[in-house]
Amino acid sequence: MSRPSLLSNLANACEQRAQDGLLRRLRTVSASDGIYLVSDGKRLRNFASNDYLGLARHPQLLEALIKAAKQWGVGATAAHQLGGHRDEHAALESELAAWTGRERALLFSTGYMANLGIMQTLLHPRAVCVQDKLNHVCLIDGARLSGARLKRYVHADVESARRQLLSEPEAAALLASDGVFSMDGDIAPLRALADLCTEQQATLMIDDAHGLGVLGDNGEGSVAAAGLDAQDVPLLMATLGKALGVAGAFVAGPADLIEGLRQFARTQIYTTAMPPALAAASRIALRLARDEHWRREKLLRLIAFFRHGASQHGIVLANSPTPIQPVLIGASDSAMTVSSRLEAAGFFVPAIRPPTVPENSARLRVTLSAEHEESDLAELLAALVAAGVGSR
The missing domain is CATH 3.90.1150.10 (Aspartate Aminotransferase, domain 1)
Structure with a gap:
């Protein structure tokens, strides 16, 4: 018998996508x-x-990046726990925690890795993860890879989310939603979701990649703009590559959560830390986003x-x-x-x-x-x- 070819299967899938007029083409x-x-x-x-x-080319960010690169070099050279965690990383984590009103924050190299790490650490096969149908794909992938039961609710429909939670009344539950939805631009019903999680004893996680810097009196994001705090939304994730114009991501929350992620989040432990120069530029971007x-x-x-x-x-x-x-x-x-x-x-x-x-x-x-x-x-x-x- 002949074994199917994985490479041929992939080529056929690309050909089918091209025939459907959906082939993605890279622009340089x-x-x-x-x-x-x-x-x-x-x-x-x-x-x-x-x-x-409009911060990506701001002269103060460029100056901070160049100065830090001269001090630290281009790369961190190691994972955070093996010598890659530098002064700039530590200062950025502290400033992100303060800005978002959380006890602590933890840096990740990308938002995708942050969400995979959160889900892999918190969830397990006996848990349930309830998510908005229009969530970013990394939230969906994170839940699937964790082995938890993934249940999706009608977009921005709190009653639909309630039904999904009630279908698993005995399971530990995480409800995850984008704060601002990346393809539609609308904002999740955050206050109602927080109330639902309190009622159902579920943990609420908000991915605020597109809200941080843009919403809130001081750019703290969609959660703050909704009048919610760290008790309402204990798990906040956001990226540094959108409104802040740099790269990377972070998770902010209670000290116990952040320590748990530092100990068990594989996508943070087993990867090289973000370049210290990027952390330095992110600190300037944070200040400008907050103050201007x-x-x-x-x-x-x-x-x-x-x-x-x-x-x-x-x-x-x-x-x-x-x-x-x-x-x-x-x-x-x-x-x-x-x-x-x-x-x-x-x-x-x-x-x-x-x-x-x-x-x-x-x-x-x-x-x-x-x-x-x-x-x-x-x-x-x-x-x-x-x-x-x-x-x-």
């Missing part, structure tokens, strides 16, 4: 400058960046301007109060066509298609930055109309 950026990038020789206005506060309120205020004005303009032009947007402003198209081929027309007009707005989003919900994921101006948004809206979106 050869230069970037503020809201502009250069790809395939074309200078495009970028509306696909998660650099919501004008960045969030400008974002709010840009969001209102874009949504008002879209309404006037008949452009259908998802119901989002955040810098993530999805232009809903529907069919994948139509979304690709509009994206190509926008690129020809000088705008970089990639189409988001299944399996990243549900079938028949392809969209252009427009993301706004404090570096944009209202004139940039007005020109994008005009280009959308010219590309066949909305009404003339």
